[in-house]
Amino acid sequence: MKKEAFYDQTEENVNSIANIHILTQTGSDEKQPSTYHYHNCMEILIVQQGTVRILVNYILKELHAGDIIMLHNNLPHEVMNHSERYKLVIIHFPQNILPWETLKIPELHKEQCFIQNSECGYLFAAPQLTAKIIPLVRKIRCSNGFMRISHLFHLLHLLSESKAVGLLVNEMPNILKKQPGAGETSINRTFRFLYQHYTEEHSLEEIAEYANQNKAALCRSFKKVSGYTIFQYINRLRIDNACRLLKNTDQSITDIAYIVGYNTFSHFNSQFRRVMKLSPSQYRKGTDA
Numbered sequence: 001m002k003k004e005a006f007y008d009q010t011e012e013n014v015n016s017i018a019n020i021h022i023l024t025q026t027g028s029d030e031k032q033p034s035t036y037h038y039h040n041c042m043e044i045l046i047v048q049q050g051t052v053r054i055l056v057n058y059i060l061k062e063l064h065a066g067d068i069i070m071l072h073n074n075l076p077h078e079v080m081n082h083s084e085r086y087k088l089v090i091i092h093f094p095q096n097i098l099p100w101e102t103l104k105i106p107e108l109h110k111e112q113c114f115i116q117n118s119e120c121g122y123l124f125a126a127p128q129l130t131a132k133i134i135p136l137v138r139k140i141r142c143s144n145g146f147m148r149i150s151h152l153f154h155l156l157h158l159l160s161e162s163k164a165v166g167l168l169v170n171e172m173p174n175i176l177k178k179q180p181g182a183g184e185t186s187i188n189r190t191f192r193f194l195y196q197h198y199t200e201e202h203s204l205e206e207i208a209e210y211a212n213q214n215k216a217a218l219c220r221s222f223k224k225v226s227g228y229t230i231f232q233y234i235n236r237l238r239i240d241n242a243c244r245l246l247k248n249t250d251q252s253i254t255d256i257a258y259i260v261g262y263n264t265f266s267h268f269n270s271q272f273r274r275v276m277k278l279s280p281s282q283y284r285k286g287t288d289a
Contacts, residue, residue: 017148018140023088036078041092042118043071044159046130046137050086053240054079056121057169058191059226060236066127069168070159072118080240084286089137093152114160121168122159129162169225186213187225194230198237199261204230238262239275246284253280 036055045054047067054061054069056077063069071077073095082088098112124130136158139151159165190211207230208215222230238260245256257268257280272280 017093018152019092020137020141021090021092023090024086036076038074038076039092040073040095042073042095042097042115043077044091044093044155045069045071046089046091046133048087048089048130048134050083052079052082052086052088053236055195058188058195059169060228060233060240061123061168063123066125066130068122068124068126068130068133068159070118070122070124071168072121075119075121081243089134091137091140091155097152097156111156111160114156123166123168124159124162124164125166126162126164129158129164132158186211186218187221190218190222190230191226194234195237198234198241199259201261201263234261235271236275239272242268242272242280243276243283246280253284256280 045063045068047063047065049065051065052063054063054077056069056071057075060080061069079088095115098108098115133155136151136155140148140155143151190207190213193207193210204215204219208218211218213221219230222228222233226233228236242256242260245251245259246253249256251259254265257265260268262268262271269280272278272283276283
């Protein structure tokens with residue numbers, strides 16, 4: 001099950017200073033790609049309500065209401081799953097938002113660095129910051145010309161000044177690496193292998209051998225980067241795929257359990273309940289536990 005990022009041209013020619021999409025449980029103002037993709041514009045994703053799991057450069061992150069991520073152009077990503085009640089605000093804006101030469105305008109050096117250093121993605125876990133940004137999003141949608149630019153720059157300024165910021169991934173994705181032919185790190189090889197083979201059974205020895213790293217060292221570095229153990233991560237991928245099949249297909253729950261990699265329905269049921277706090281049938285029906 002090879003999972004390669006495809007180039008999404010939806011926002012290739014951003015037709016305004018900022019294209020804004022609101023995604024909710026009842027629909028969206030414009031359909032967004034549901035597969036692993038990248039594009040050549042910048043993206044800000046705000047979780048206004050609910051919980052969402054997003055895959056960024058093969059690293060799975062769980063975001064909650066109040067979280068914000070900022071993605072550099074060409075950083076591959078996919079929204080894997082979300083809670084029943086959710087609201088996401090997505091902003092796309094041109095990568096050359098600061099076209100001026102930094103050396104000629106020293107006042108913009110800090111801002112230029114903020115944009116350039118987003119190659120690994122930013123994560124802002126600050127509900128108070130989100131509360132300030134949402135009104136700016138409304139102003140951007142209702143404005144044009146200089147005022148639209150002004151509100152977007154104000155939004156970016158708030159992000160650049162935030163102290164509650166961290167990197168989404170610990171290194172540039174392969175697609176952004178400057179050295180031609182640069183090889184994958186052991187961690188990148190591990191994420192790629194797990195994403196492509198999570199429905200199969202593999203021992204830790206097999207995974208470590210593929211990653212070309214000692215088992216203990218791989219486990220430590222994987223947990224540090226992702227926040228999950230290797231087998232917790234596999235389980236997350238399986239459950240996320242199961243959620244998608246439950247919502248978008250009429251396949252039986254038992255069939256779905258085997259499709260995503262579980263050998264028994266009982267094991268699938270227990271793992272699904274542990275992660276989603278619902279049984280598979282309750283999730284499909286959209287009912288509470």
